[in-house]
Amino acid sequence: MRPIIFSKMDFSHSNIFGYIEDLQELTIIERPVRRSLKTPEEIERLTVDEELSDIERAVYLLSSGQDIQGTSVVANLPVLMRQNPAETLRRVLPKIREVLHVAGVEMQLTAAVSFLTVLQEELVSIHTYSHSFLHIILQNLEHRDAGVSNAWLETLLAVIEALPKETVRHEILNPLVSKAQLSQTLQSRLVSCKIMGKLANKFEAHIIKREVLPLVKSLCQDMEYEVRTCMCRQLEHVARGIGTELTKTVVLPELVELARDEGSSVRLAAFETLVNLLGMFDADDRSQTVLPLVKSFCEKSFKADESILVSLSFHLGKLCNGLYGIFTPEQHLRFLEFYKKLSTLGLQQENGHNDNQLHLQTLEQEKKYISVRKNCAYNFPAMIVFVDPKNFNLELYSIFFCLCHDPEVPVRYTMAISFFEVAKLLNSDVYTIHKELVTLLQDESLEVLDALVGHLPEILELMTNGGENSGSESKLLSIPDLIPALTAAEQRAATSLKWRTHEKLLQKYACLPHIISSDQIYYRFIHRMLTIILTNNVLPVQKAAARTLCVYLRYNRKQEQRHEVIQKLIEQLGQGKSYWNRLRFLDTCEFIMELFSKSFFCKYFFLPVLELTHDPVANVRMKLCCLLPKVKSTLKIPTDKHLLQQLELCIRKLLCQEKDKDVLTIVKRTVLELDRMEISVDAFQKRFYENDLLDQEKERQEHLLLEMEQLEKEKQKNEGRSTNINDKMFEKKRRDSKTSSVLAKSINLSVSGSSSGTPAGKEEKKSKLVRSQSFSTQVLHPKYSNIDKCPNKSSATGYTSSVSGMGKSCMLSFSDDSFRTHSTGNSGNAAFPSSSSRNLFNSADQKNNGNKESQSRKMSM
Numbered sequence: 001m002r003p004i005i006f007s008k009m010d011f012s013h014s015n016i017f018g019y020i021e022d023l024q025e026l027t028i029i030e031r032p033v034r035r036s037l038k039t040p041e042e043i044e045r046l047t048v049d050e051e052l053s054d055i056e057r058a059v060y061l062l063s064s065g066q067d068i069q070g071t072s073v074v075a076n077l078p079v080l081m082r083q084n085p086a087e088t089l090r091r092v093l094p095k096i097r098e099v100l101h102v103a104g105v106e107m108q109l110t111a112a113v114s115f116l117t118v119l120q121e122e123l124v125s126i127h128t129y130s131h132s133f134l135h136i137i138l139q140n141l142e143h144r145d146a147g148v149s150n151a152w153l154e155t156l157l158a159v160i161e162a163l164p165k166e167t168v169r170h171e172i173l174n175p176l177v178s179k180a181q182l183s184q185t186l187q188s189r190l191v192s193c194k195i196m197g198k199l200a201n202k203f204e205a206h207i208i209k210r211e212v213l214p215l216v217k218s219l220c221q222d223m224e225y226e227v228r229t230c231m232c233r234q235l236e237h238v239a240r241g242i243g244t245e246l247t248k249t250v251v252l253p254e255l256v257e258l259a260r261d262e263g264s265s266v267r268l269a270a271f272e273t274l275v276n277l278l279g280m281f282d283a284d285d286r287s288q289t290v291l292p293l294v295k296s297f298c299e300k301s302f303k304a305d306e307s308i309l310v311s312l313s314f315h316l317g318k319l320c321n322g323l324y325g326i327f328t329p330e331q332h333l334r335f336l337e338f339y340k341k342l343s344t345l346g347l348q349q350e351n352g353h354n355d356n357q358l359h360l361q362t363l364e365q366e367k368k369y370i371s372v373r374k375n376c377a378y379n380f381p382a383m384i385v386f387v388d389p390k391n392f393n394l395e396l397y398s399i400f401f402c403l404c405h406d407p408e409v410p411v412r413y414t415m416a417i418s419f420f421e422v423a424k425l426l427n428s429d430v431y432t433i434h435k436e437l438v439t440l441l442q443d444e445s446l447e448v449l450d451a452l453v454g455h456l457p458e459i460l461e462l463m464t465n466g467g468e469n470s471g472s473e474s475k476l477l478s479i480p481d482l483i484p485a486l487t488a489a490e491q492r493a494a495t496s497l498k499w500r501t502h503e504k505l506l507q508k509y510a511c512l513p514h515i516i517s518s519d520q521i522y523y524r525f526i527h528r529m530l531t532i533i534l535t536n537n538v539l540p541v542q543k544a545a546a547r548t549l550c551v552y553l554r555y556n557r558k559q560e561q562r563h564e565v566i567q568k569l570i571e572q573l574g575q576g577k578s579y580w581n582r583l584r585f586l587d588t589c590e591f592i593m594e595l596f597s598k599s600f601f602c603k604y605f606f607l608p609v610l611e612l613t614h615d616p617v618a619n620v621r622m623k624l625c626c627l628l629p630k631v632k633s634t635l636k637i638p639t640d641k642h643l644l645q646q647l648e649l650c651i652r653k654l655l656c657q658e659k660d661k662d663v664l665t666i667v668k669r670t671v672l673e674l675d676r677m678e679i680s681v682d683a684f685q686k687r688f689y690e691n692d693l694l695d696q697e698k699e700r701q702e703h704l705l706l707e708m709e710q711l712e713k714e715k716q717k718n719e720g721r722s723t724n725i726n727d728k729m730f731e732k733k734r735r736d737s738k739t740s741s742v743l744a745k746s747i748n749l750s751v752s753g754s755s756s757g758t759p760a761g762k763e764e765k766k767s768k769l770v771r772s773q774s775f776s777t778q779v780l781h782p783k784y785s786n787i788d789k790c791p792n793k794s795s796a797t798g799y800t801s802s803v804s805g806m807g808k809s810c811m812l813s814f815s816d817d818s819f820r821t822h823s824t825g826n827s828g829n830a831a832f833p834s835s836s837s838r839n840l841f842n843s844a845d846q847k848n849n850g851n852k853e854s855q856s857r858k859m860s861m
Contacts (some may be wrong), residue, residue, distance in 0.1 A: 055087045062095040071107045077114040079125040112151035133567035180215045189227045197234030232269040240543035264307045275315040278322035287326040287692035312377035313342050317382025343376040343399045345369045369613045370408045376404045377414035381421040404436040409445045416448045423462045441485040450501045457511035478660030501537040513573035550591040579617040597699035598634040613650040618660040625666045
């Protein structure tokens with residue numbers, strides 16, 4: 001029995017109407033529900049007379065409307081101020097002031113944003129703003145809702161920057177003295193702390209010392225830890241306002257006292273403020289005051305006060321480099337070890353226990369440890385500066401490896417972001433982190449890949465050209481690993497739903513012609529780009545692939561490969577069955593016109609583009625018409641006169657035969673634009689000088705590529721010819737040596753067969769052997785002398801090395817045949833070009849012939 005599939009829907013004619021009826025029933029059920037949301041009385045109450053002006057309508061809604069209508073008026077306040085500022089200030093703003101006393105949270109937040117918008121857009125003068133708006137802001141500053149209070153405080157802090165000093169002093173600073181007292185509410189004192197930090201940069205140092213610093217000291221000693229924490233975080237702004245001297249005598253002692261506070265949040269605020277103010281302290285303050293505090297923080301962070309651990313890891317890079325000058329070698333090593341310990345926090349386990357000897361880590365601790373390692377990854381470039389890039393491999397590479405292979409995505413993401421900074425710092429030693437680059441490219445998380453891709457061209461350039469001291473071997477070794485990693489990263493991005501990451505990756509891959517060879521791009525990337533253009537469904541991704549493909553084509557160094565890619569573009573895109581592909585062909589032609597010279601486009605793509613004027617799909621013809629002005633701009637007169645005639649003919653056909661109204665409208669508009677265009681001529685013109693110069697440079701580079709390709713072909717041809725000659729010589733020598741050895745064996749056998757029976761025959765054989773040995777030495781001496789005199793030393797050395805491995809009987813025939821080949825033919829000229837050497841070899845051959853005749857007579861005897 002076949003299984004019954006219930007999920008399959010039947011889209012027959014009757015069933016479709018059944019589905020439509022069901023949907024209509026659902027809408028009928030839903031309509032009464034929607035209508036019942038508002039009663040007729042409510043609708044009548046929300047209705048406003050249409051004849052009212054904007055100001056009158058705003059006043060009416062604020063007076064008798066509902067809260068949502070009043071909130072709408074408050075949100076529309078900047079628009080009213082633009083249209084009629086005088087009436088808005090006179091009638092609308094007083095009503096808003098009345099309503100805000102009893103308004104809800106939403107209207108309060110909306111009013112704070114609207115008041116800030118009026119200030120930022122300068123819809124009224126500062127004097128008017130301080131007179132009309134400032135009092136409303138100050139009244140609502142201490143709202144019982146913390147969110148509303150913070151919103152009004154942000155508006156006030158922005159207003160303080162714009163207001164004149166006298167206004168700030170009378171309206172804000174003087175009332176602040178009373179609001180900062182212990183008798184005021186906690187919210188009032190917290191607001192006073194934040195205003196203090198802002199006022200410190202508004203006035204001169206002597207005014208701050210006299211009027212602000214006493215309040216600052218009072219708030220630092222407040223009985224509530226929230227107030228002490230808030231004031232401690234504002235001490236950085238106060239210190240920058242009062243200068244170095246007062247900071248040393250007033251602010252630093254307060255920070256030291258707050259760093260020993262019983263509240264952990266106060267200690268944390270004191271530590272962060274100390275780190276941010278390191279630049280304002282001299283060497284004595286750093287070594288005697290700041291360094292002991294920092295050391296105590298580091299010691300307590302693992303033992304008693306883990307709350308500071310995340311902040312300490314975040315500021316450790318700034319801290320180490322800020323105190324670098326006062327560190328002893330022992331302290332330098334201690335802080336480095338502390339950083340290494342933080343970098344692996346939560347990962348190192350010893351005997352089933354972690355560093356804190358806890359069997360099970362809570363979820364909160366795990367999150368804290370992840371944050372610590374993430375902060376260590378953020379500070380990694382600063383730590384390279386701290387240890388010196390020359391010591392990276394010895395001191396920090398193991399930590400770099402651990403952070404790049406961390407099990408948590410946020411840590412690897414941070415390493416991917418800072419990878420370019422690390423590569424820049426390493427300079428010539430950048431090849432040491434090549435494996436980690438490959439690891440991050442192959443990371444399973446697309447967030448990590450997206451973070452790495454941002455600076456991928458710069459990273460790859462550093463990897464392949466990593467400084468003067470990096471040898472060519474490291475560059476060559478990096479390529480085989482990089483290419484599979486790059487292709488795998490693109491495949492992974494293509495199969496995901498994050499098309500923006502894929503688009504970004506394809507755009508960055510346009511740098512590859514400067515990184516790897518033209519053949520590697522052709523075989524590994526060009527066909528992939530073409531596949532993406534043909535098969536991907538996301539338009540930005542297709543366009544990114546098309547542009548990158550054009551860049552690859554631009555830098556391709558083989559004409560045959562270029563022609564193949566151009567042919568595929570024309571056949572599969574320009575003449576493709578899908579209109580979508582033909583549209584992408586026009587996009588590709590735009591990139592071709594941008595990247596290539598005018599002559600290149602006219603040679604390969606001009607006529608295929610014009611063929612699309614007969615396209616059956618109106619959208620293709622429409623896009624083509626929009627592209628025609630750019631197409632015409634590629635022509636040069638009189639060289640491209642025939643192409644101009646083709647273009648005019650196609651436009652006439654479109655005007656006469658086009659039936660689609662939208663296309664015809666665009667054609668007429670394009671004709672007018674084409675008539676106004678001026679075509680550049682072959683010679684330089686003043687108005688087109690820059691464009692012609694740029695086009696000439698592109699054309700020069702294209703010709704240069706062709707010349708380089710021709711030179712490479714000639715070089716390969718010469719190398720192939722020389723290798724063929726050497727192979728033929730070696731084969732002939734090997735064959736001759738075999739024949740000579742076979743001949744020697746047959747001669748020895750025949751001689752031994754004829755004289756083996758008598759002792760006289762043995763003596764005769766012995767005398768013949770002696771004569772043959774003396775004969776062979778006499779023959780070889782002049783030939784070796786000729787070899788030494790030969791100008792081509794490589795051939796001579798190759799010859800002697802091949803000769804030395806043969807037997808003496810072999811060497812005779814071997815040398816005869818090889819010298820005979822050298823003395824005659826073109827190959828001899830290539831190997832031994834000097835005429836004197838040829839004469840020497842000829843004389844040697846004559847001696848050899850004479851010696852051979854005498855040897856044959858002796859053997860026959």
